[in-house]
Amino acid sequence: MIDADGYFGENIAATYDESTADMSRPDVVGSAVDLLAELAGSGPALELGIGTGRIALPLAGRGVPVHGIDMSRAMVDRLRAKPGGDAIDVTIGDFASTRVEKSFSAAYPVFNTLMNLTSQDAQVDCFRNVAAHLAPGGCFVVEVMVPELRKLPAGQNAVPFHISESRWAFDTYDVATQAMSSNYVTLTDGRAEHWSIPFRYIWPAELDLMARLAGLRLRDRWQDWTREPFTSESGKHVSVWEKPVG
Secondary structure: OOEEEEEOHHHHHHHHHOHHHHHHHHHHHHHHHHHHHHHHHOOOOEEOOOOOOOOHHHHOOOOOOOEEOOOOOOHHHHHOOOOHHHHHEEEEEEOOOOOOOOEEEEEEOOOOOHHHOOOOHHHHHHHHHHHHHHHEEEEEEEEEOOOOOOOOOOOOOEEEEEEOOEEEEEEEOOOOOOOOEEEEEEEEEOOOEEEEEEEEEOOOHHHHHHHOOOOOOOEEEOOOOOOOOOOOOOOOEEEEOOOOOO
C-alpha cells in the first residue's frame, strides 16, 4: 500500500474521472445500471470499491438505495462533491473484510475492482464477506477481465494497451503467481512520470469455485452488461452468483 488510501490516493483521485471518461459515457454506464437495477429490485445494493460514484450515482437515481465500501477517502471525497453524492452512505475500509450492518439484494464490484485484492485468500474472503451481506436470493455481480495471456509472446511478460506520443500503458503478468500490474507512463514537458497498480488476475472457473466456497451458485455469465453471450473470445465477463433461498 502507498498510504491509508491504498493505490488511489489524492494524486490519482484528482484526475480519475478524466482518465476514465470513456467508461462514463451514457451508453456504457446505462447498460450496467440497467442490469444492476433489475437484479437489485428495490434494493438496497452494496458497491465494493465505490470510488467517485460512476455507477452508484446513476443507480441511486433509478431509485435503488446504494451503500458503498471503499478504502480511499480521496476517491470518496469526489463522490461527495457530486450532486446526490452526499446522500450515499459509504463505509471506509477493505471490502474483503469490512462489514455493514444491513443486508442487501445485490452487491457488485465493476471494472476489474475485484482484482485490486492481490491474493487468492483476500479474494476468497471477499466472496464470503459478500455472501454474509446478501439476503437470501440476493446476487453478487462481478465485472472483470479475462487474463490476456494469449497476447504474451514466449519469453515476454508485458502486454501494451495504449501507445501515444505522450502516454504509454501496459500490463505485466507473472503466470506463476497470477500477479499482474497495470503501468502508466506519462510524458509532460519532457518529464516522464510512472504510475503502477498491482492486481491478481482470476479465471472464470476460479471465481466459480470461490463462489461455491462462499455458498453462492452461478446464475448467469455474459460477455458484457448488454448480456451478449460469453465465449472463448470474450475479453471480459459479467458474472452473477446467487445466494440460495432457504
